[in-house]
Amino acid sequence: MDAALRAVADPTRRAIxxxxxxxxxxxxxxxxxxxxxxxxxxxxxLRVLTDAGLVDVRPEGNxxxxxxxxxxxxxxxxxxxxxxxxxxxxxxxxxxxxxWPDRTRxxxxxxxxxxxxxxS
Amino acid sequence: MDAALRAVADPTRRAIxxxxxxxxxxxxxxxxxxxxxxxxxxxxxLRVLTDAGLVDVRPEGNxxxxxxxxxxxxxxxxxxxxxxxxxxxxxxxxxxxxxWPDRTRxxxxxxxxxxxxxxS
DNA sequence: GATCTATGTAAGTGAGTGCTTACACTCTCG
DNA sequence: CGAGAGTGTAAGCACTCACTTACATAGATC
Numbered sequence: 001m002d003a004a005l006r007a008v009a010d011p012t013r014r015a016i017x018x019x020x021x022x023x024x025x026x027x028x029x030x031x032x033x034x035x036x037x038x039x040x041x042x043x044x045x046l047r048v049l050t051d052a053g054l055v056d057v058r059p060e061g062n063x064x065x066x067x068x069x070x071x072x073x074x075x076x077x078x079x080x081x082x083x084x085x086x087x088x089x090x091x092x093x094x095x096x097x098x099x100w101p102d103r104t105r106x107x108x109x110x111x112x113x114x115x116x117x118x119x120s
Numbered sequence: 121m122d123a124a125l126r127a128v129a130d131p132t133r134r135a136i137x138x139x140x141x142x143x144x145x146x147x148x149x150x151x152x153x154x155x156x157x158x159x160x161x162x163x164x165x166l167r168v169l170t171d172a173g174l175v176d177v178r179p180e181g182n183x184x185x186x187x188x189x190x191x192x193x194x195x196x197x198x199x200x201x202x203x204x205x206x207x208x209x210x211x212x213x214x215x216x217x218x219x220w221p222d223r224t225r226x227x228x229x230x231x232x233x234x235x236x237x238x239x240s
Numbered sequence: 241g242a243t244c245t246a247t248g249t250a251a252g253t254g255a256g257t258g259c260t261t262a263c264a265c266t267c268t269c270g
Numbered sequence: 271c272g273a274g275a276g277t278g279t280a281a282g283c284a285c286t287c288a289c290t291t292a293c294a295t296a297g298a299t300c
Contacts, residue, residue, distance in 0.1 A: 002129055009125035010288085014199070021203065027247060041289055043248060048287095062246050062297050073200055079134070080197040083141065130258090148276060161259055163278060168257095182267045182276050 001075040007052040008076065012037070013045050017068060020055055026063040121195040127172040128196065132157070133165050137188060140175055146183040 007013055012034065019030055031042040046066060049055045054072035058065045127133055132154065139150055151162040166186060169175045174192035178185045 002131060005125060005129035008199075009122055009129055011122060012288090017203070028245090031247095037288085038290065039246095040248080040291085044288075047248085059297095064247065073203060077200040077204065079128075080193055080200055083137070083193055084197055132258095146276080147278085151277095157258090158260065159276095160261085160278080164258075167278085179267095184277065 001079065003052040004054060004072055004076045007048050007054055008073070010045070010048075012042075013049055016042070016045055016049065017054060020066045021068040024058070024065045024067040026060075026065055028063070030066065121199065123172040124174060124192055124196045127168050127174055128193070130165070130168075132162075133169055136162070136165055136169060137174060140186045141188040144178070144185045144187040146180075146185055148183070150186065 008017070015033070016030060019025060019033060027043060027046060028039070030046070031039040034042055046055070046057075049066075050057055052072065054069055055066050056069045058067070128137070135153070136150060139145060139153060147163060147166060148159070150166070151159040154162055166175070166177075169186075170177055172192065174189055175186050176189045178187070
């Protein structure tokens with residue numbers, strides 16, 4: 001889980017993750033989305049993501065196709081979820097007037113930011 | 121969000137977070153839970169957590185009391201949540217595109233997975 | 241087989257991290 | 271006031287990270 005969280009703490013790697021989440025992409029095409037850094041840098045990011053179990057690789061001819069691996073973030077997601085739910089349980093028991101964390105709104109905020117961070 | 125994810129990627133800091141999640145604790149008492157590392161090291165971890173907005177500090181006389189900050193992990197949790205839900209959306213679209221005999225049941229299966237995997 | 245294309249690896253570098261020991265500060269209490 | 275407890279900060283060190291440029295390797299193409 002440490003590796004997954006560390007991998008996902010980098011904004012470039014998060015952007016890569018979002019790219020390969022919906023479709024399988026070759027390394028070069030991924031690198032094209034990041035003109036500000038070199039292609040080897042992207043390759044190294046892909047290695048970090050692969051080692052952390054966040055993406056899968058599949059050689060196809062000349063190229064290597066990357067794609068999101070769903071289970072990769074499970075433990076990390078579970079940790080955060082546990083923090084939330086335990087806290088929520090505590091809050092619920094403690095006081096009903098306590099404001100409920102608005103997760104839906106947070107998700108939408110992230111979506112807006114995602115559009116800005118990964119211009120495809 | 122970067123800071124929060126980076127902070128939470130360290131196992132010692134995750135342990136600290138769990139300690140101060142349910143009760144407010146002074147720095148020294150927190151440090152007592154980690155005999156393998158020095159007290160200043162713990163103090164620096166607390167600084168990282170504070171800077172990342174994951175804990176709140178409150179001076180009380182001689183001591184400084186730390187406690188979990190609810191909003192600190194919101195963006196990070198939302199990011200992971202987004203990954204999950206978008207993936208579910210993708211599966212749903214894929215399921216609908218394939219012309220299965222019983223389309224409704226397929227969608228419901230996806231919905232059940234959604235409930236299990238992203239408990240709100 | 242020679243060469244092009246796609247990609248990973250090596251080596252080096254500046255910045256950051258996590259730890260240590262030593263020190264400084266601040267509040268409390270005799 | 272002065273001593274002690276509780277805590278943060280400074281300095282130094284080994285290690286890791288994110289990047290660069292230069293090079294190596296494997297499959298496709300002529």
